[in-house]
Amino acid sequence: MMKSPTGDMFAGVGSIVATLMFVWAMFQQFFPSQLRNQIEKHTQRFVNFVYPYIQITFHEFTGERLMRSEAYSAIENYLSSNTSSQAKRLKADIGKNNQSLVLSMDDHEEVADVFNGTKLWWASGKNTFKSQAVSFHQTTDEKRYYKLIFHKRHRDLIIGQYLNHVLKEGSAIKVRNRQRKLYTNNGSYWSHVVFQHPATFQTLAMEPEKKMEIIEDLVTFSKAEEFYARIGRAWKRGYLLYGPPGTGKSTMIAAMANLLGYDLYDLELTAVKDNNELRRLLIETSSKSIIVIEDIDCSIDLTGQRKKKKEQKEEGQEKADQKQKQGTEEKESRSSQITLSGLLNFIDGIWSACGGERLIVFTTNYVEKLDPALIRKGRMDKHIELSYCSFEGFKVLAKNYLNIESHYLFGKIGELLKETKITPADVAEHLMPKNASGDAEFHLNTLIQALELAKEEAKVKSEQEEKKEMLSAKATSD
C-alpha cells in the first residue's frame, strides 16, 4: 500500500509537533529554574548596585525543636528600651511584678538606631502559616522576626561590634526585668519563691555619703567583669554588715538585690549538715546572685564548730519532742558540722570554679566576736556598719512614712537623736500610721516622747553603772 503524501506530510507534522511539545515540556521543566537563577543573579547584581543595603533576619524560633531564640529576645529587649519611643505602633505587655507595662514595637514597624555615628534600621515582621496539624480549631502559626538593615559599607562594624552590643545590652535588660527569686535552703536543697521586697537604697535610712559610697561600690563591681578577668581574680565581692538589731542590715541586703537585679540565696548554715553539703549548695547558686549568711556569729562559733542555734533558743519546747526524735536526730547532729575553715575555703575557693558575678553578704550583731580570719580584707572586702538612727537617717524615714521633708519639730528631734541611741526600726515604728488621720505632728510628738524616755533611761543606767564602779573601787581599796 502506498503512503499518501499528505499522510506522510501529516505524519511529519505530527512528529514535529510531538518533538516541539517534548522540547516545550523540557523547556518548561528545566528552564524556569535556570531562568529564575539567571534572573535572580542579574537582579541581585542590579539590586546590589542600586540598593547597597544588607539585611539580616533574626527569627523568633529557631532550631529543630523551635526553641525561642536568645538573640531574638535580646533584640526585643534592646529595641523596647532603646527605640520604642520612635515607633508609632507599640505592643504592650505586663512587666515584672505585674505592675509595670513593657512597651515594644508592633509587627511591621521600623525604627532607626545609631551606633558610633552609623545609622541602621530595625524592622519587625511576621510570617503567617496555616497550621498543618489536624485540629478542630483552625490555628495559624505566626513566625515573628526582626530584620536588621544597614549599608554594606558598615558591614564589619555592624556584624561585629554593634550586634555584640545589642545582644549584651539586651540580656542585661532581661536580667533587670526578670522576676527575681529568693532561695532558701531547706536542709540541703534550695527552694525558691518570687522575691518582691520593696526596699531600695532610696528608702534606707542612712547618711547620704555612706549610702552613695555603697551604691557606687556595688555598681562598680557589677560592671567590672573585664577588670576581674584582667587581674585574674574571681568575680566576687564580700560584704560584712554589722550593727545592733533593727538597724537595717536585712533591709540593705534587699535593697542591694533590687539595685543590681540579683537573685538572693539566704543560706541558713544551721540547716546544713556538713562541709560537703555546703559545697553543693554553693555550687548550685547561679551567677548574678547575692549569697546571704545572716547572724554569722550564731551559726559558727570561733572554734569553727557549728552551734545548735535552735536548740539553744527553744530548749523548753524541744525537750518535749526530744524523746521521739532522739534516735535519728542525735546521730545527725553529731555528724553535722560545718567548720569555720570549711566555710572560709569555700569563700576563697569555690568562686573561682564557677563563673559569673556573686556577692556574699554576712551579717552580725557582734562584729567583735568574729574571728579576724573570717573578716580580713579579701574575704570580706567591705565592712559596713549600720548604726543607730542619725538625723539624716530620720529625715529619710520621715519622708518615707509621713511624706514630709521639713517640720518645725525636726530641730528638736535632731538634738535628741544626738544624745540617744535609737534604732531606725524603732523610729520607723513611731512614724507608722496607726489611724486614718495620718497627722505628722502627732507622730513626731510620739517620737519625741520616746526619745526623751530613752534619754532618761540611758541617764539612769549610766548613773547606776557609775555607782557600781565607785562601790567596787571602794571595795578594792578597803
Ligand SMILES: Nc1ncnc2c1ncn2[C@@H]1O[C@H](COP(=O)(O)OP(=O)(O)OP(=O)(O)O)[C@@H](O)[C@H]1O
Ligand atoms: N536603716 C533603715 N532604713 C529604713 N528602714 C529601716 C532601717 N533599719 C531598720 N528599718 C526598719 O526596721 C525593720 C527591721 O530592720 P532589719 O530587719 O533590716 O534590721 P536588721 O539590722 O536586719 O536586724 P537584725 O540584726 O535583728 O537582723 C525593717 O523592716 C525596716 O522597715
Ligand SMILES: [Mg+2]
Ligand atoms: Mg536582719
